[in-house]
Amino acid sequence: MTELFMIPRALDRGTIVFLALLGAVAIAVPLLNLALPDSSPLHVPTYLVSLFGKYVCFALLALSIDLIWGYCGILSLGHGAFFALGGYAMGMYLMRQIGGRGVYGNPLLPDFMVFLNWKELPLAWWGFSSFPYAMLMVLAVPGLLALVFGWFAFRSRVTGVYFSIITQAMTFALLLAFFRNDFGFGGNNGLTDFKDILGFNVQADGTRAALFATSCLALMLGYVVCRILVASKFGMVLIAIRDAEARARFLGYRVESYKLAVFTISACMAGVAGALYVPQVGIINPGEFSPANSIEAVIWVAVGGRGTLAGAVIGAVLVNYAKTTFTSGALAPYWLFLLGGLFVGVTLWLPRGIVGTIAHWRAGRRITATEDAPDPSGAAVATKPQAAE
């Protein structure tokens, strides 16, 4: 009780276990990929390293969504936009690294600018040859957009589905804008055919392993940040806002500041996820802005269990793993049935998502309410009756 609101509380046993597991994966996968020969049964092929790296990036995106949706009740249907913007910032850096090795051999301009007859580098591209600047932009662009967008929306008290829909409008508008070649970011084809990152060949096994480990590290960091936030009084206020926004105001909490803060942090996390995603999948294009992508990311969180940080991570990995498996082999023509069935099944039989249901089930046995398993719908959580004590 005395240590209630301190970092140690954020790093509870579940968190430590979770972080340890992630850390182990971060080390083991690259190791098994680089150190073992192809023939070894334990060898992890490079394509799996990239694939897992992609999952980890999606997990970070899911985590960022869970932070605002699960804890503050803000349902963003446009979070893919922040992910994509972070991705574009990284993509622009990678494009500039190509230098004169593009098909037209233009040392300054990326290929798509050459064949569209552009003569000079657009302003937005300036500085992206510098890695630190690009990394700054990875955080700043999504963060700034979230800040401005959130400032307007939260101040005007746009809530619920209205907020969800305008975030969707935002990502849709960005999708259309980025589609345009005139916009200067490669149109529909986006940015691709990357060569180096920080001087290392993006396609080399070592680079891939390093990118994977970095993604894991980012996810761990993101997880710790989320834990610290939700375990502090800040997190309590978020939940209070989720349950009864007006009541929180009457208690003197400036709801919009809290929302804005958490929304911006979440957008930055999504941006980082996008930035790590791009070199691993090798392309960033406007498709990432598509509203369906954002909805899908929300779905991962719901599958894993909203309001449980580990759930977001597990949901993202699980759904994407299912997608990878289902889209190959004999199942390929039917994979939408399986995936759709999975979503319906989870809602019906695991109403709190996978982790949420487990947590709830365990909480029921431990009797007291757990911090990590708030009941999103506000429905009854099993507790021992007062009267019986």
Place this chain on the structure above:
Amino acid sequence: QETIKVGILHSLSGTMAISETTLKDVMLMLIEEQNKKGGLLGKKLEAVVVDPASNWPLFAEKARELITKDKVSVVFGCWTSVSRKSVLPVFKELNSILFYPVQYEGEESERNVFYTGAAPNQQAIPAVDYLMKEEKVQRWVLEGTDYVYPRTTNKILEAYLVSKGVKPEDISINYTPFGHSDWQTRVAEIKRFGSAGKKTAVVSTINGDANVPFYKELGNQGVKATDIPVVAFSVGEEELAGVDTKPLLGHLAAWNYFQSIDTPDNKAFIEKWKAFTKNPKRVSNDPMEAHVVGFAMWVKAVEKAGTTDPDKVIDALPGTTAPNLTGGTSEMLPNHHITKPVFIGEIKGDGQFDVVWKTEGLVPGEAWSKYLDGSKDLVADWVKLKCGNYNSKTQKCGG
């Protein structure tokens, strides 16, 4: 028993499934047929189908999976340019082979990719030539979906038209988003643009879903081919299956293949195709033929090389010939594009095309457009120069 695996990378779900599923089916048919003939190098072919679900990063992931996990010898796949761009680095890195069957904007020649669809000079330019000569068109609306293929094609066409003396004010370029479905304003605008007293035509690079509502609106607003003809580069038999074509009589499409072309090869192919899909109404189209030609070339090249080793097959492919379904013989060029006949067809009432013009002989595909500043000096030659972007001015490979 050991098999030779052939990867098929076409979307079976999502927005592109509408076009790409057919190509998967064609590949399955070709492979089955080859196996009936005894396979290749004494082994059976085995198709490995994956679904990249119209999701571009997923294309890259699936390509990687096909090559490393399934160890396919060759991949037939992609439709949109972005999906091709997405998988390019993968094919280069893992040194495998991709056959790309769709007409595209050009400006590319990669060692690992073989382009069996049309380059702009095999579709767009001849179509415009036809309209200028046959229909005396002087005023042009370049109407496209907002993405790279239309943008680039229109850039090339614009330069070409201007070089032919068309005045800039007689060219109107417009783009609409993917899936644009309300064409009222655009069709009215086309009518307006066409009322300046000069013969006007529309060059349409509208892609995919947007075509059906576009043609429906044309039909309803009574834009007749005799007044303002529309020539399209992305509308084939498959797309027309969704529209009642009676009001569209006479509008045009430019392709390297039409189902209606009357040759024995084509007849036989269509029959096989209908039998294979157990659907007597199934149509055939240009990208399908591109796969037919590409597959035949690959088979020949493997036989010639005696192995499926990518390096050997890549070297064996240029110069390989295969009969196309329209009576000619296509050849794989050193720039990894092929020679193709070009046909202009007019839409008939039954959803088929009536060929009204065709090129003399076959047109070789050009990777780099003469009409773009950035590429006019580039040459692709993987046989002698071993380079996809040799700059004839600076005499250097690499642009």
Place this chain on the structure above:
Amino acid sequence: MDLRTTPALLYLDAVSVSFDGFKALNGLSLTIAPGEMRAIIGPNGAGKTTMMDVITGKTRPDEGEVLFDGSHDLTALDEASIAVLGIGRKFQKPTVFDSHTVEDNLRLALAGDRRARTAVAWRETAAARERMSSILETIRLTAARSRLAGNLSHGQKQWLEIGMLLAQDPKLLLVDEPVAGMTDAETHQTAELLRTINVEKTVVVVEHDMTFVRALGVKVTVLHEGRVLAEGSIDQVSENERVVEVYLGR
């Protein structure tokens, strides 16, 4: 207490609020002196809750003036600022944070820094903990301290809300129907509690329970149709013909 010499803590002048043409408040004027406890009664729909909505910033008046502590114009402030100024409120329909425990509900209400910036590093003091325990005793929810507030019964939520109001430690307490759903004994305890609070704070209570109002023994204002109908001691207003007619009944 003399209004002319003491500047009012809360000052409403000619406040009107209308909803789609219906005047819920119709030129309401009211003055509450510092340290005062005022009971407000009046028929259902008289505008009592609406008045509280206006004071706490939930509803913007169409016209009229609302001043707090002499200088703060409440009509220009938002809910959070008004709360920070020191106006606390208990709602007619109990509203608590359902997925927080009883204890956390109080913790959130406890006076202190409300800024988002500092919330991450916020630590609970021993004093605060003690205060919480004493409030839990007062509202008799000590045994329920770690239950989720959403699972409380109606009356328990009422108590929790009162507890939150206490924890907030405001200068002015607006209490909307605190004893609805309480037993007679509890009603008495509540009256007792409010009197204790009133030693330091200013209190405005809305209630329909006449026994309770009588027990408070303070000046009573009767609202009717959005304006003041009568004012005075409970005995005075009970004898007012109009009050009997529209409110008390015969």
Place this chain on the structure above:
Amino acid sequence: MLNVQSIDLYYGAAQALRGVSLQAEPGKVTCVLGRNGVGKTSLLRAIVGQHAVRAGAIEWEGSDIAGLAPDRRARRGIAYVPQGREIFPLLTVQENLETAFAALPRRERSIPPDVFNLFPVLADMLRRRGGDLSGGQQQQLAIGRAMVMRPRLLLLDEPTEGIQPSIIKDIGRAIAYLRDLGGIAIVLVEQYLDFARELGDHFAVMDRGSVVYAASRADLDEGALRRALAL
């Protein structure tokens, strides 16, 4: 005749009612008293079917209705005035009243004039949305809605909460009136003891999920009652 026989009710793992029994007969008012959180509302919810009981029987007019859905119970003449009013916020007052037609055969679908006689304010506000009414007005609406159902069993959960004194008197009169019609069994949950004592024919005091004291008006022991309440 309502006969509740030793029912148990749980919220998840938490038991809210333990072996509660209660009777109510037509023309009589049965009062249920008790402090906050002892299970009064839970008892009524069990009777109307909003929450399933885990053990015990609820007999109404001779058959066990414990397994029936709430709407079927409503159509058997059980009406409920819930704590917190639960009116339909976006329906007008008139529409709120008309929802109760669902429990009636088609030809009986009219609003009895009694409703407006007892609560004239409802007649004035027929077109206003229910949710816009003041707390007390909503309470009146909730009682009116139950009356539209012409119930044979009327369950009232703290109907005086938040009501102005004159209307409490009206409600008292309304309950008395309904009782005196003779065909309606009334269960009244109350905290307001004076009100309950005036109307009640039978009394049951609950504590911690059980009935701890029960008596009829004739043999009511005021002291015992107060003691049970203060428990």
Place this chain on the structure above:
Amino acid sequence: MLFVGVSAARADAFDDTLQKFLTDSYTDTEAGVTALGAGGDVRAFAVVKALQDGRLLADPAARRVLIDDGGALKDAATGAVVSPAPPPADLKRVRLNNRLRRAVEAALGALTLRAPDPARRLDAAQAVFKSRDAGALPAVEAALSQETDTRVKSALAMARAAILITSPDAPEAARIEAVGMLRERGDQSALALLSALPPGTPATVQGAADSAAAAIRNRLQIWETAQNAWYGVSLGSVLLLAAIGLAITFGVMGVINMAHGEMVMLGAYTTFVVQEAIRQKAFTFAIPGTGIGFSLPLPAALTLDWSLPIAVPLAFVVTGMVGILIEKSVIRFLYGRPLETLLATWGISLILQQAVRTAFGPTNKEVSNPSWMSGAFELGQLSITYNRLWIVCFSLATFAMLLAMLRWTRLGLEMRAVTQNRGMAACVGIRTARIDALTFGLGSGIAGIAGVALSQIDNVSPNLGQSYIIDSFMVVVFGGVGNLWGTLVGAFTLGIANKFLEPFAGAVLGKIAILVLIILFIQRRPRGLFALKGRAVEA
């Protein structure tokens, strides 16, 4: 037969002309058509008409041209049925291209200027107006002098003006008079004529033409505003149709229904099935790949014109049933948990899409417009297409019916009660489970009939629904959730705004602008255009 002997010279000329159809060269064919049109031979009409219809066959071996007259082959020169008929392999259809089609129209026009039927004469006059074929001038003038029908007469005069204004040898006064007539006409084709006078036109004529063209342009500009407004209304009606079902399932019930678009799609496929059945004159049902199925003959009298009146109720029933099924199997477990419905309905939408793809194939299906929904009519300079007009009417009618249903029927009242407070609704005796299923079924059914309408203007493919779902949510939310009027006004506002932006911003930027406007608008009114207000909403 009779006229063969009349004039050998003429017959020869006619025969010579016919020879031009044997060469399979567009240029020759065109020369032939033009000659036939100018020659005025009585037999010419049948030949040109046959050419237009694709019934003109060349028999190069016998050097003759044949007309396919419903199976019987007649010699074009003599009109006699040829027997024995030559083997089909020897015959070649005379081919057409656009240039030829224009020539054919012009020739037909010239040949039918004096047809007995006034409608045909009118068509002919209009064809001549379009072709401005100077060769037709004498025929036009002859026809004009004898014409009695006023409409035909003015069309002929217009045709004459069109010829005169472009012919350099016409007297200046006549040409200026022609300019005046075209100025009167004031439409785009007049503008086209006026702005493209041949080089060497006298300055006076040119000046008159320029000022007339400017005047027409000004007038058209005003009409353009009206035209844009109409386009906006018609786009709005499409948005309304797409959104209206969602206004029920999402707006009224609070289910975040991501499968809404798929209901629209199912409605469109129902239309396809109906049309296919009419085309096949039998309704055939088969489970793909199983061989299980049946076929049900339809009355042969059904034409495609009936397809929509049949499809609308059918689509309502089909999608309504699917909706009820979904409600009963999934949604009903999710009440009170609106966000979970997002997850479940997203899954359902994936399943439905793939199910349709499996059952009908991935490609577009042809759904044609019934004749009463084809074409356009002119209202001043406004061109209004029938399909859009019907869709506007249909969407408004659907809206009105739905509104009336919710407002004034018992079912509507119970629906609203249940969605506002399910538990209490049960306690007043409402069969909530039934009402829930019916409400979701109603919303789905309405989406289905929207699909019938949308099949008339858009793709019928498995992706159809996806393209409307975002727009639908925007409309409902922009209008204000839970308010049907808001959906109506929202749909038309967005439609009209879009259509006024599109001409100058372009479709892409226009769409971006609309999205940004929605975002900004929601800041001003955080609960939509027709926000429900007051404490009733917070309760």
